[in-house]
Amino acid sequence: MQLTGRSLASARCAASARVFAPPRFVRLRAGRVTAEYIVDTKNPAPAVAGDVMKEATIPKSLQLNQLAGAKSEPAAVADAKPDTLADLQCLKELITTASAAQRLYEEFSQADVDHIFKAAAAAASAARIDLAVMAVEETKMGLMEDKVIKNHFASEYIYNKYKDVKTCGVIEENELDGIKKVAEPIGVIAGIVPTTNPTSTVIFKCLLALKTRNAIVLSPHVRAAKCSIEAARIVRQAAEAAGAPKGLIQWIEKPSLALATALMKDPQINLILATGGPGMVKAAYESGHPSIGVGAGNTPAVIDASADIPMAVSSILISKTFDNGVICASEQNMVVEAAVYDEVVRELKLRGAYFMSREETKRAGEIILKDGRLNADVVGQKATALARMFGFEVPAATKVLVGEASLVGKSEPMSYEKLCPVLGMYKAADWADAIQKARALVMFGGHGHTSCLYTSPQNKQHIQDFQQAMETVRILINSPASQGAIGDLYNFHLDPSLTLGCGSWGSTSVSANVGPQHLINIKTVAMRMENMLWFKAPPKIYFKRGSLDLALRELAGHKRAFIVTDPPLFELGITTQLINKLTPLGIQTKTFSNVEPDPTLGMVQRAMEELRSFKPDLIIAIGGGSPMDAAKLMWLMYEHPETKFEEVAARFMDIRKRINTIPELGKLAKFVAIPTTSGTGSEVTPFAVVTDEKTGIKYPLADYALVPNMAICDANLVDSMPTRLTAYGGLDSMVHAMESYVSVCATDYTKGLSLQAIRMVFDYLPRSVKNGAKDPIAREKMHNAATIAGMAFANAFLGVCHSMAHKLGATHHIAHGLANALLISHVIRYNASDKPFKQTCFPQYAVPKSLDRYAEIADALVLGGNTREEKVVKLIEAVERLKAEVGVPLTIKEVVGQAPEVELLYMSTTLDMSYQAFDDQCTGANPRYPLVKDLRKMLEDAWDTPILSIVEEEGLEFVSPASSCLKSRLAKPQFPAGLGAS
Secondary structure (H helix, E strand, O other): OOOOOOOOOOOHHHHOOOOOOOOOOOOOOOOEOOOOOOOOOOOOOOOOOEEOOOOOOOOHHHOOOOOOOOOOOHHHHHHOOOOHHHHHHHHHHHHHHHHHHHHHHOOOOHHHHHHHHHHHHHHHHHOHHHHHHHHHHHHOOOOHHHHHHHHHHHHHHHHHHHOOOOOOEEEEEEOOOOEEEEEEEOOEEEEEOOOOOOOHHHHHHHHHHHHOOOEEEEEOOHHHHHHHHHHHHHHHHHHHHOOOOOOOEEEEOOOOHHHHHHHHHOOOOOEEEEOOOHHHHHHHHOOOOOEEEOOOOOEEEEEOOOOOHHHHHHHHHHHHHHHHHOOOOOEEEEEEEHHHHHHHHHHHHHOOEEEOOHHHHHHHHHHHEEOOEEOHHHOOOOHHHHHHHHOOOOOOOOOEEEEEEOOOOOOOHHHOOOOOOEEEEEEEOOHHHHHHHHHHHHHHHOOEEEEEEEOOOOOHHHHHHHHHHOOEEEEEEOOOHHHHHOOOOOOOOOOOOOOEOOOHHHOOOOOOEOOHHHOEEEEEEEOOOOOOOOOOOOOEEEEOOOHHHHHHHOOEOEOEEEEEOOHHHHHOOHHHHHHHHHHHHOOEEEEEOOOOOOOEHHHHHHHHHHHHHHOOOEEEEEEOHHHHHHHHHHHHHHHOOOOOHHHHOOOOOOOOOOOOOOOOOOOOOEEEEEEOOOOOOHHHOOEEEEEEOOOOEEEEEEOHHHOOOEEEEOHHHOOOOOHHHHHHHHHHHHHHHHHHHHOOOOOHHHHHHHHHHHHHHHHHHHHHHHHHHHOHHHHHHHHHHHHHHHHHHHHHOOOHHHHHHHHHHHHHOOOHHHHHHHHHHHHHHHHOOOOOOOEOOOOOOOOOOHHHHHHHHHHHOOOOOOOHHHHHHHHHHHHHHHHHHOOOOOOOHHHHOOOHHHHHHHHHHHHHHHHHHHOOHHHHHOOEOOOHHHHHHHHHHHHHOOHHHHHHHHOOOOOOOOOOOOHHHHOOOOOOOOOOOO
């Protein structure tokens, strides 16, 4: 590398005194790349240029002689042969200088940065003409007047678009949502500059670097080093005069492939912004640094039969002649529908296009491509000069050379990207053929870049077809591609940029016009925020004895009621009583009384045949949990017959964020729930379960759309409940209340309900079981307790006791309420810990609280105890006494059977039950996030060991087993002869 006024042939720069900014913490940053497609046959290696300021912080060996007035000679630039070792050492030093300056700059405020940004943009804009002249003189490419526009665009439009964009510190903050976004610079950017846009690209990249508090080291193309360095010098001087740290913008003075590669691979480089040939872009991506690259452009312009032909042709010529066609987004080929092809040809000729003959097109193709790649000699040359190069003459006023073609691919030069005023032209038989040809051109040489369509603005179908078919980041409608693709000219909402990302289609990392947002790292500061909570219940809940009559009167105005119940209630005449109350209100009725204990899809489907033909505007469920579940499913299928149960039954982490939701219900019919048992709480919950009898799969549904519109809790309907059903239902209510009280989703709205339900169960369940209908107060209190607990767990959810009870009941045919009762004390012991192995994750559940909450339950029941642990033990003792009072055994073994083979069978199922319980919907709200082996241990402990014995021997703390459940799940259980899992 040879710098103005100095010979660096020796390694003297390595020994020069180095005085840099004091050492500071160096951030590791991410980086990126951008590029144009061009092959330089004379100088195939992209150039790297570097310059260093004459500052005290820079080695004297790197200082320039009066840089403000010094101008390098093109011959010196082109012919220099640098000493590689010296050049590489000096390159490393100027990168280090840039890095030191950047570390100072990253502390600047937004106001300071914006001041520097404005000063630099103004200086570049003022020099737009001189820089354009230098660019054309040096590169012999393009049109000076158009380069003036590009320089003006790169300074004025970029400044105007981003002058108010925040890029420093806090750029976005929402205190209510607890979100803050903080911008940080990436660091040192390696900027690769092409020969086609040597000054505007420098201005653009330097301004983006200044706006984002980054440093930049530029590597110009070998054929454009002089003008690129001058553009960088102008921007740097203006930035430093406005207060930017010295050395923030650097460049390599003498281009070479070795230095370009070294720049991109240097460990101090944090991002590569590469605009150049495909080889350079590939090298950038292979450098090991994050990069932003631009893919090749091969823009097709489709003209359909509805297009405004004069406007379309003029737009294409405006674009293709701009800077003699060097813009990578410029149109390379036209695809014209046959219906207007001749008209387009006439219009092109009228506007200054020359149609080459077949022989001329062939000769042009032989020159445009060299060894299958674009010949750099044709790039940016005017049409008349190109014609002479191709071996023929054209009128002096010729704007564009047009070559008609039919094939797309390597055998057809016209189908390639041609960065000069040469256009390929294809005739499409119809619209479909036009789409096919345009897509083929994009896929052949411009995947991801840009495509254009000229059509009537009212031709929405063609626009939709085109946007669907074209795999390009920019799809321009009725706009010249060169000016339209760079943004902010023909559509103010397309960001202005001279670095056009092409997405994964073009093997680049950005599918947008590159701007400041791509040159910063954004830190998101997320405050811990409790999610919005909720409390949902039926709009109307009626209770007290005799409430049925009065509540039903509110249904006046409805026409037809479909009643859902089970055979026992139907035979008892309960539905007849209901019908007798509805008939005077003018409501016709139809009854489905074949609900099974576990509703199945087949049963629901049979009921639906009757329901749909009846067309009710009321669905009334009367009975226990099964009629409620069945009626909810019928309601869902009546209003949304397209429902797929396997989708709406999918597990979810948060009911508000589930993938598949149930649409709003109630448009065709209102749903009224009338419980005749006290336990499930289904009359106020969003839950239902249905079984596919063909597969045996149970589908648990949970969605607030399933909450009934009205619940009528009349205790007159539960006086005749059998003793066992009363006991099991009451204990189910107790478990609902306890699990919802310690749930991670419990709130002030639910905990009061949970606690009240617990008190009521302990006070009234023994009386209700013992006295039955003779104690109407106890029966009514238990009926209310079940509904209150239902509202609590409908909003706070449950825990692993229900998860295990679901599987225990299904596997060993144990009633649900009984299964819960057999497990609840083991679960209390499991959860009651201030140091669970794993705590369930939920924002409002900051620390383990279950030990406190169980103690609170004990206090509410006035059980005594001095410490929290003592109170929990007292609670377990109270639960066990309550179970004994209502006839519940101490262990599962006493329910299932005492024989050894029964125990063996049971133990062989605990692993599968544990896995199924772990995946149960109730598990997610349990305060202690369970391990599968923990669930298995509780199921095994509950088999034959009373909980109080365990507490007495081992204490309150639950210790997880050392063994894992992973391998054992793969082994098939061995059953005794004659036994097996069904």
